[in-house]
Amino acid sequence: MNSVSVPDIIVSRLPVYLRALQYMAANGITTTSSQELGDKVGISAAQIRKDLSQFGEFGKQGTGYHIPFLIERLVQILRVEQKWDIALVGMGELGHAILRYQGFINRGFRIVACFDNDPAKIGSRVDVYTVEDVSTLGDRLKSSGIKMAMLCVPASMAQKVTDKLVESGVRGILNYAPVSLTVPSHVRVQYIDPVIGLQRMAYYLNEK
Amino acid sequence: MNSVSVPDIIVSRLPVYLRALQYMAANGITTTSSQELGDKVGISAAQIRKDLSQFGEFGKQGTGYHIPFLIERLVQILRVEQKWDIALVGMGELGHAILRYQGFINRGFRIVACFDNDPAKIGSRVDVYTVEDVSTLGDRLKSSGIKMAMLCVPASMAQKVTDKLVESGVRGILNYAPVSLTVPSHVRVQYIDPVIGLQRMAYYLNEK
Structure with a gap:
């Protein structure tokens, strides 16, 4: 289903469409058009139709999209109908905030383990989690898949931990550390x- | 200097180059090549040379880039030689973590005010900040520029607060709320x- 020929730039927009559709659904809206969806996400209606057409037929000319159906299909395409288990490494203030964030579970992800290298943190409880020793990361990841x-x-x-993650079978890393990582192509x-986002905006800020 | 004709996709890569160069500089490295920089950030050497050529001449064939000079120029191009004042709205757990994050000030940004609508939070101290009433946001932003x-x-x-921010003169918004915002073109x-990042990666995870 997920042909490798779908450009990554299209893949990158699908979660944005899904988020907007789920937000509409949560507000009781059941149908939308590519025009309305496009206005919400700041992408042209034509681009949305073209992106979705990569994966089949989702709407009818004139009647638009049935939101529950489109959500179901996007969830399948993005493979988030299951919950993906995630390991979190680094239990500083940001790690704590992420661990407590309630927005992952309904969108396909579940943090199942957290790690740190600080003896004062290892073994401590954070909500339902016990902070694990990062030196056990490899075994833990391999055994739990x-x-x-x-x-x-x-x-x-960050790079050292990344190498360990990759060696232990991790294939996707969400990197909050402010540094580029080197990873194999898989x-x-x-x-x-x-x-990065702030600097990108600052570039334009002195323009009229 | 910042011609509007520079494509945004190029602008988006400049902060990544700057971050990598500053990281090298912090580790005592004073020269680099487009090849080495490219390896670090996962972008081709040719792309880097092409991106930088939009803004002038930065390196010499064979001798590469002098890192302090390239950093200085990128800092100017991105307009982060000054510190940009930032207002933070929403003092939940994430807001607190952001307020305490030490990584803004050295890269061109300074949070100067924080706001919430919760009477229990308004007036409370968080580090050097006093949480302000979001109902005073407009006046505060206008008076402080x-x-x-x-x-x-x-x-x-998020949209309601965004409308208020825009009305009060804000031109750049870093949005942590999981929703697309509608803003005027300026x-x-x-x-x-x-x-969004996790779902984008999940798409590829079942591939071999």
Whole structure:
């Protein structure tokens, strides 16, 4: 179903469509058009129709999209009908905030283990979690088959932990450390660095 | 200097180059090549040379880039030689973590005010900050000339707060709320939603 020929730029927009559709559904809306969806996400109606057409037929000319059906299909396409288990590494303030964030479970993800290298933190409880020793990371990931991780360690440690994650079978890393990571081609990294977004906006700020 | 004709996709890569160069500089490295920089950030050397050539001449064939000079120029191009004042709206757990994050100030940004609508939070101290009443947001932004904001409110409130930010002169919004925002064309939004990144990776995870 997921042909490797679908460009990644299209894949990158699908979660944005899904999020907007789920938001509409939560507000009791059951149908939408590519025009309305496009207005909400800031993408042209033509682009949305073209993106979705990569995966089949989702709406009818004139009647638009049935939101529950489109959500179901996007959830399948993105493979988030299951919950993906995630390991979180780095239990600083950000790690704690992420662990407590309630927005993962309804969108396909579940943090199942968290790690740190600080003896003062290892073994401590955070909500339902017990912080595990990062030196046990490899065995833990291999035995549990975890394929995704979130990285909240300092930049100076990020590559070392990444190498361990990759060696232990992780294929997707959400990296909060403000540093680029080097990974083999079968591993994907998504970056979350607020300063990158801020600097990108600052570039335009003195323009009229 | 910043011609509007530079494509945004190029602008989006400049902060990534800058981050990598600053990381190298912090580790005592003073020269690099487009090849080495490219290896670090996962972008081809040719692309890097092409991107930088939009803004002038930065390196010499054979001798590479002098890192302090390239950093200085990128900092100017991105307009982060000054510190941009930022207002943070939404003092939940994430808002607190962001407020305490030490990584903004050295990269061009400074949170100067934080807001919430919860009477229990308004007036309370968080580090050096006093949480202000979000109902005073407009006056505060206008009087202080703040042009950037971070949005950490629930999705259901994000558009309403955004409208107020825009009305009060904000031109760049870093949005942590998991919802697309509608803004006029002179305002830029950058999104930080970890689930978008996770879903994008999940798409590829069952492939071999």
